[in-house]
Amino acid sequence: xxxxxxxxxxxxxxxxxxxxxxxxxxxxxxxxxxxxxxxxxxxxxxxxxxxxxxxxxxxxxxxxxxxxxxxxxxxxxxxxxxxxxxxxxxxxxxxxxxxxxxxxxxxxxxxxxxxxxxxxxxxxxxxxxxxxxxxxxxxxxxxxxxxxxxxxxxxxxxxxxxxxxxxxxxxxxxxxx
Amino acid sequence: xxxxxxxxxxxxxxxxxxxxxxxxxxxxxxxxxxxxxxxxxxxxxxxxxxxxxxxxxxxxxxxxxxxxxxxxxxxxxxxxxxxxxxxxxxxxxxxxxxxxxxxxxxxxxxxxxxxxxxxxxxxxxxxxxxxxxxxxxxxx
Numbered sequence: 182x183x184x185x186x187x188x189x190x191x192x193x194x195x196x197x198x199x200x201x202x203x204x205x206x207x208x209x210x211x212x213x214x215x216x217x218x219x220x221x222x223x224x225x226x227x228x229x230x231x232x233x234x235x236x237x238x239x240x241x242x243x244x245x246x247x248x249x250x251x252x253x254x255x256x257x258x259x260x261x262x263x264x265x266x267x268x269x270x271x272x273x274x275x276x277x278x279x280x281x282x283x284x285x286x287x288x289x290x291x292x293x294x295x296x297x298x299x300x301x302x303x304x305x306x307x308x309x310x311x312x313x314x315x316x317x318x319x320x321x322x323x324x325x326x327x328x329x330x331x332x333x334x335x336x337x338x339x340x341x342x343x344x345x346x347x348x349x350x351x352x353x354x355x356x357x358x
Numbered sequence: 359x360x361x362x363x364x365x366x367x368x369x370x371x372x373x374x375x376x377x378x379x380x381x382x383x384x385x386x387x388x389x390x391x392x393x394x395x396x397x398x399x400x401x402x403x404x405x406x407x408x409x410x411x412x413x414x415x416x417x418x419x420x421x422x423x424x425x426x427x428x429x430x431x432x433x434x435x436x437x438x439x440x441x442x443x444x445x446x447x448x449x450x451x452x453x454x455x456x457x458x459x460x461x462x463x464x465x466x467x468x469x470x471x472x473x474x475x476x477x478x479x480x481x482x483x484x485x486x487x488x489x490x491x492x493x494x495x496x497x498x
Contacts, residue, residue, distance in 0.1 A: 197425045202416045205424060209414045218414075219424050226428045286411075293412045311371075312406070313413035318371065318379050329379060337370040344405050 182243055186233040193233075197226055200244065203314055204251045210309035211255035211302055221258060225250045241323055248314070248324040252306045259302050288354060289347075296346035304339035311336060359385035365398050373403035 184192035204225050209218035228250055229236075236246055297305060303325070310321035322332035359367075364386060371378045375386045389395045 194425070194429070197428060198421070201421045201424050202418075205416045205420060206414050209416070215414075215420070219420060219427075223424050223428050223431070226424075227431055230428075230432060289408060290411060293408050297412065308409065309413075311377075312409045317377070333367075333370045333379075337366070340369055340372075340402075340405060343409075347405075347408065 182233060182236055182238065185230065186236065193230055196229075196243075200247055201226065203244070204247060206313055207248060207251050207306070207309045208255045210297070210313060211252065211306050212259055213298055213305075217258060218255075221251060221254045225254055242320065244314075244316070245320045245324045248310060248316070249326065252310070252325060256302050256306065289351070292347045292350035292354075293343070295350065296343045299346060300339055300342055304335060304342070307332065307335045307339050308343070359389055361389065361392075361394055361398075364389050364395055368398050368402045372406045373399040374406065375399075 182196070185196055201222055204222035205218050208221040208225075209215055212218055212221065225247065229247060236243065241249075297308065300308070306325060307321065310316045310324055311318065316324070318332060318336075319329055321336075322329045325332060325335075327335065359382070367378060367382055367386065371382075375383055375390060378386055390399065
């Protein structure tokens with residue numbers, strides 16, 4: 182980051198190559214649209230380049246700082262576009278194996294994606310940071326500008342709602358079969 | 359940690375106690391061997407597994423495209439000059455320091471030589487600044 186702050190284009194490219202995927206994934210989890218997620222990740226890195234000298238490694242890790250920018254941009258974008266029910270991304274339901282036996286993996290994934298889409302944006306962001314990116318609770322809280330206990334509450338609400346919705350969907354599916 | 363607290367934390371952080379906040383881990387591990395705690399963790403593990411499979415896949419081509427668009431956008435924008443970065447990091451604080459030193463040196467050089475005051479003013483100033491007339495009671 183010191184090189185990026187000093188205007189080193191090569192260092193900035195390497196930084197983007199390492200972190201762009203994460204930025205897109207977090208943005209996509211929040212906004213639920215791949216094209217918009219790409220825009221948000223690009224905008225985030227433009228901001229990172231322009232404000233690189235403001236980054237203080239003594240305060241937070243680079244990934245925490247980057248995720249804060251991405252989460253804020255994503256939530257702002259969703260707010261501007263209206264806070265209706267988020268669509269389920271078209272390319273998310275694949276056939277990966279999952280733990281619940283007896284149910285088709287794609288069915289489980291559809292249920293999870295629908296449940297994720299129904300969550301408030303900030304809860305989706307919490308799931309993205311802690312579960313999808315594997316960040317610690319502390320870093321996730323920092324990225325969302327929350328205390329660790331406030332982040333724990335947010336994550337609890339998100340997981341409870343997800344669990345409830347997924348179980349309801351899968352129960353309905355079982356009854357139909 | 360009570361079993362109720364354990365369940366509440368498991369609901370937030372999931373079944374992998376290694377990912378819980380450090381302050382909770384030791385107590386959680388102690389409890390985790392009990393059958394009740396195991397049942398709680400098993401239930402949360404199902405959700406963890408589902409969530410692991412739910413992360414969006416980002417194809418490398420999307421990453422490359424996004425990266426190239428950033429490079430293009432920055433190339434089209436007015437360059438962020440090295441000078442401005444250097445200016446904000448070093449030159450402004452350095453200039454501030456240089457000004458302060460300059461003003462101090464000027465005051466030290468001109469101030470004592472200026473002889474515009476009256477005898478009364480000079481007397482007061484001498485009283486204040488003439489350290490030799492004061493017994494400081496310590497030495498360097």
